[in-house]
Amino acid sequence: MTSVFTFxxxxxxxxxxxxxxxxxxxxxxxxxxSVGAAGGWFxxxxxxxxxxxxxxxxxxxxxxxxxxxxxxx
Amino acid sequence: xxxxxxxxxxxxxxNQDLFWALxxxxxxxxxxxxxxxxxxxxxxxxxxxxxxxxxxxxxxxQNLLTEIIRLTPSLVEQGYGGYGGGSTEQIQLFVISPNVTxxxxxxxxxxxxxxxxxxxxLSVENSTTVYQDxxxxxxxxxxxxxxxVGITAEISSWLLPxxxxxxxxxxxxxxxxxxxxxxxxx
Numbered sequence: 001m002t003s004v005f006t007f008x009x010x011x012x013x014x015x016x017x018x019x020x021x022x023x024x025x026x027x028x029x030x031x032x033x034s035v036g037a038a039g040g041w042f043x044x045x046x047x048x049x050x051x052x053x054x055x056x057x058x059x060x061x062x063x064x065x066x067x068x069x070x071x072x073x
Numbered sequence: 074x075x076x077x078x079x080x081x082x083x084x085x086x087x088n089q090d091l092f093w094a095l096x097x098x099x100x101x102x103x104x105x106x107x108x109x110x111x112x113x114x115x116x117x118x119x120x121x122x123x124x125x126x127x128x129x130x131x132x133x134x135q136n137l138l139t140e141i142i143r144l145t146p147s148l149v150e151q152g153y154g155g156y157g158g159g160s161t162e163q164i165q166l167f168v169i170s171p172n173v174t175x176x177x178x179x180x181x182x183x184x185x186x187x188x189x190x191x192x193x194x195l196s197v198e199n200s201t202t203v204y205q206d207x208x209x210x211x212x213x214x215x216x217x218x219x220x221x222v223g224i225t226a227e228i229s230s231w232l233l234p235x236x237x238x239x240x241x242x243x244x245x246x247x248x249x250x251x252x253x254x255x256x257x258x259x
Binding site (some may be wrong): 003004005006007008009011014015017018020021023024025026027028031032033034037038039040042043044045046048050051052053055056057058 | 096097099100101102103105106107108109110111112113114115116117119149152153154155156168170171172182196206207208211215216217222
């Protein structure tokens with residue numbers, strides 16, 4: 001099973017990171033806390049401090065399987 | 074939401090061309106993204122290193138930036154990523170990696186810290202720390218303060234291939250970055 005998170009437009013990275021950590025997961029995301037987690041960040045390439053290990057934001061939206069349990073924030 | 078008013082799903086199975094274009098194609102270019110589903114990864118500790126420098130000596134600033142650039146390919150190979158930048162008066166760099174121990178981080182950065190301390194006109198603060206998870210590191214740097222966000226600036230960006238740094242002289246790249254008026258990011 002792949003653990004994924006679905007963020008609606010308007011969710012900001014500070015809140016996204018906190019929600020993901022509550023599930024003991026990490027996510028490739030932006031630096032500044034008020035950047036939107038759904039939208040321009042990954043559309044601009046998706047740089048992240050953890051990109052050298054997990055890839056840029058651009059490949060991370062790809063949900064490669066249909067057997068997942070999304071958590072909607 | 075596409076320009077024709079349709080709310081569609083873009084993923085590897087449907088609207089593949091839109092999905093491909095959205096990932097790096099620029100904000101708002103292909104429609105309005107109303108939600109995104111992201112892959113996540115298991116939580117893990119992160120080792121961090123940071124250096125903050127105020128400078129009254131432009132040569133020392135350039136020398137330090139040269140050393141940071143020279144170190145960058147090996148940092149990326151060790152899994153470090155993060156943020157840095159500055160100007161002739163100030164340099165900062167803060168990075169994290171999930172794959173290294175505290176001892177390894179100290180060993181990797183000690184030469185850089187010692188170099189900074191050896192340069193005239195630099196006031197240096199540096200540290201290495203292990204954080205129990207990404208969120209703990211993130212909260213140490215960022216707050217959800219609700220302060221004004223955004224600044225008036227012209228921005229541009231380049232991805233620098235490893236070969237470019239290794240083949241070209243790091244000191245030349247440092248000199249070019251420091252010619253940028255205002256503040257550069259690295």
